[in-house]
Amino acid sequence: MSDTPLLTTPEAFREAYDRSVRDPEGFWAELASTFRWHKPWSRVLSWNFDRPEIRWFEGARLNITENCLDRHLETRGDQTAILWEPNDPSDPTRRYTYRALHTEVCRAANALKELGVRKGDRVCFYMPMVPELAIGVLACARIGAVHSVVFAGFSANALADRIQDAQCRLVICSDTNQRGAKAIPVKEVVDEALASGCPSVEHVLILRHTGDPVSMTAGRDLWWHDLVDRQEGDCPAEIMDAEDMLFILYTSGSTGKPKGVVHTCGGYMVYVWYTFLQVFQYRQGDLYFCTADIGWITGHSYIVYGPLLAGASVVMFEGVPTFPTPARFWDIIDKHGVHQFYTAPTAIRALMALGDEWVEGHDLSSLKVLGSVGEPINEEAWHWYHRHVGREKVPIVDTWWQTETGGILISPIPGATPMKPGYATFPLPGIQPCLVDNEGRLLEGPVAEGMLCFRFPWPGILRTTYGDHERCRTTYFSQFPGLYFSGDGARRDADGQYRIIGRVDDVINVSGHRIGTAEVENAINLHPEVVESAVVGYPHDIKGQGIYAYVITRHPVPDTAAFRKEVLAVVTKEIGPIAKPDRIQIVSGLPKTRSGKIMRRILRKIAAADFSGMGDTSTLLNPEIVEEIRAGAMKV
Numbered sequence: 308m309s310d311t312p313l314l315t316t317p318e319a320f321r322e323a324y325d326r327s328v329r330d331p332e333g334f335w336a337e338l339a340s341t342f343r344w345h346k347p348w349s350r351v352l353s354w355n356f357d358r359p360e361i362r363w364f365e366g367a368r369l370n371i372t373e374n375c376l377d378r379h380l381e382t383r384g385d386q387t388a389i390l391w392e393p394n395d396p397s398d399p400t401r402r403y404t405y406r407a408l409h410t411e412v413c414r415a416a417n418a419l420k421e422l423g424v425r426k427g428d429r430v431c432f433y434m435p436m437v438p439e440l441a442i443g444v445l446a447c448a449r450i451g452a453v454h455s456v457v458f459a460g461f462s463a464n465a466l467a468d469r470i471q472d473a474q475c476r477l478v479i480c481s482d483t484n485q486r487g488a489k490a491i492p493v494k495e496v497v498d499e500a501l502a503s504g505c506p507s508v509e510h511v512l513i514l515r516h517t518g519d520p521v522s523m524t525a526g527r528d529l530w531w532h533d534l535v536d537r538q539e540g541d542c543p544a545e546i547m548d549a550e551d552m553l554f555i556l557y558t559s560g561s562t563g564k565p566k567g568v569v570h571t572c573g574g575y576m577v578y579v580w581y582t583f584l585q586v587f588q589y590r591q592g593d594l595y596f597c598t599a600d601i602g603w604i605t606g607h608s609y610i611v612y613g614p615l616l617a618g619a620s621v622v623m624f625e626g627v628p629t630f631p632t633p634a635r636f637w638d639i640i641d642k643h644g645v646h647q648f649y650t651a652p653t654a655i656r657a658l659m660a661l662g663d664e665w666v667e668g669h670d671l672s673s674l675k676v677l678g679s680v681g682e683p684i685n686e687e688a689w690h691w692y693h694r695h696v697g698r699e700k701v702p703i704v705d706t707w708w709q710t711e712t713g714g715i716l717i718s719p720i721p722g723a724t725p726m727k728p729g730y731a732t733f734p735l736p737g738i739q740p741c742l743v744d745n746e747g748r749l750l751e752g753p754v755a756e757g758m759l760c761f762r763f764p765w766p767g768i769l770r771t772t773y774g775d776h777e778r779c780r781t782t783y784f785s786q787f788p789g790l791y792f793s794g795d796g797a798r799r800d801a802d803g804q805y806r807i808i809g810r811v812d813d814v815i816n817v818s819g820h821r822i823g824t825a826e827v828e829n830a831i832n833l834h835p836e837v838v839e840s841a842v843v844g845y846p847h848d849i850k851g852q853g854i855y856a857y858v859i860t861r862h863p864v865p866d867t868a869a870f871r872k873e874v875l876a877v878v879t880k881e882i883g884p885i886a887k888p889d890r891i892q893i894v895s896g897l898p899k900t901r902s903g904k905i906m907r908r909i910l911r912k913i914a915a916a917d918f919s920g921m922g923d924t925s926t927l928l929n930p931e932i933v934e935e936i937r938a939g940a941m942k943v
């Protein structure tokens with residue numbers, strides 16, 4: 308929107324940042340006023356981090372899809388909203404203008420209504436990266452239903468857990484999912500999940516995508532094309548309260564099962580729109596390409612909502628970086644003339660390892676901004692990205708944020724703030740980070756290292772965890788009273804720039820995917836031969852972190868290769884292939900404190916092949932085990 312100028316100079320950034328701290332309500336209200344609201348807010352913000360209770364734009368009424376779609380029809384109805392690149396480059400690309408997308412979303416919304424889906428009902432998506440996923444998600448938002456997208460790499464058990472936790476009435480999936488040379492039987496996984504007992508599910512809506520045969524359960528299963536295609540292309544938007552739920556997205560934490568992070572309509576809308584525009588310096592006519600999957604928050608905020616709210620043209624890609632060749636990203640950028648490209652360090656490292664020749668020979672001169680997200684980007688990968696993709700001319704934005712934050716919190720803004728390899732740099736306007744020590748003491752700075760917290764809410768912050776508000780409080784707002792705690796450690800340099808170190812809790816980040824060590828342990832422990840296990844992360848050249856599992860077995864294991872295979876199978880069945888341990892070490896015991904707590908510090912050191920001094924082991928109940936594990940680790 309033309310009335311929100313991009314921050315393009317250090318002065319403009321400084322001014323916006325200072326205003327956002329001095330007068331946060333005025334700052335956000337002014338930005339919010341550029342949207343279509345059916346009723347204005349009575350109060351911009353009320354908040355209490357102790358309960359927690361956070362409300363933005365209270366009393367206001369809106370529908371986010373009117374702002375993503377209807378609002379653009381007059382000015383850019385014929386402009387591309389979504390340009391879809393299929394897995395197989397010899398298949399045709401598909402293009403949806405804003406007008407076409409509006410029509411399709413309305414059709415899908417009317418279909419949901421015909422199935423009895425109403426405001427507040429939960430709808431689960433388990434789909435590949437096809438336009439119908441974005442259409443379905445927006446159709447939910449159109450009628451006020453709450454979407455819960457589950458990444459299609461999760462197993463049937465993991466899917467069933469999420470369907471049940473949210474009590475979804477409807478599941479939307481495809482027949483099969485085509486990723487690279489692999490075909491994944493999506494509908495079969497849904498059938499298996501529902502067979503395990505998900506009584507809330509009334510219907511399954513299936514998109515015919517590959518055309519592979521699937522089994523249909525009469526009365527429950529319907530084809531997308533039978534139901535959606537015959538609907539009217541117009542559907543009035545359900546007018547929502549700003550604080551009504553927009554979506555649930557499950558994410559792993561340090562304990563127990565994944566939590567359903569809840570985002571609401573008004574604040575999320577304003578936040579993802581503003582951050583998309585500023586971080587990517589998006590200008591009308593640009594083409595933006597984010598390689599994330601809509602099953603993760605990056606896809607929600609920076610493929611669907613942020614870009615569409617900004618009236619952007621977005622490339623949506625079904626496939627993987629290495630199919631049919633490791634040049635696929637560069638082929639897409641070259642073919643369509645992409646201006647902003649947003650990907651994960653793990654993809655950069657994987658492509659870097661396959662050789663520079665794949666990126667050379669492509670015309671990448673359209674690029675204006677390169678983005679990185681999901682995990683720390685090491686300097687080698689940063690420089691490769693800068694040099695080979697950006698040809699040393701294109702700024703890189705290392706964007707730090709989380710499922711819980713809704714949108715980017717710490718990132719350079721090209722032109723307005725500096726970039727520095729390895730640093731997410733400065734907080735965006737409206738964001739007030741701080742570092743605290745283990746006791747919660749504020750670390751005055753600038754130079755400091757500690758737990759990364761935030762002392763003031765921004766519009767995109769999570770509101771609760773679905774069905775368990777207390778869990779939201781204890782996870783994020785209780786360690787350090789009065790602060791939101793991210794779970795990450797960070798360092799601040801003399802200029803006040805932030806460098807993210809990584810998780811300080813028992814969450815590991817594998818190829819940019821968040822995995823709770825407790826979840827993996829629970830899965831491993833289901834193997835009948837396993838007595839106990841401990842899972843830690845360790846540095847991995849491509850994935851960032853790998854998964855290392857220490858396992859105690861009931862009996863001596865005669866065939867360790869076969870046993871490892873079985874452990875991988877149980878993890879794949881419980882969670883999905885993304886959580887498979889890279890290394891499994893059979894041990895006779897785990898280092899424990901007298902209170903019975905596993906000393907993970909030692910296990911992490913050994914997993915990292917750091918066999919130097921183990922530090923203080925005098926508090927261990929069984930110090931002798933350390934030597935055994937260390938000796939065994941050298942052979943894993």
Ligand code: 7RM
Pocket residue numbers: 558603604605679680681682683684705706707708709710711731793794795807808809810816819820821
């Ligand atoms: C967007 C997303 C969140 C966790 C977070 C960090 C890590 C994300 C960066 C990063 C270093 C970054 N959401 N993380 N971005 N670490 N630099 N730029 O990834 O909920 O799935 O994960 O990811 O540890 O807490 S997420």
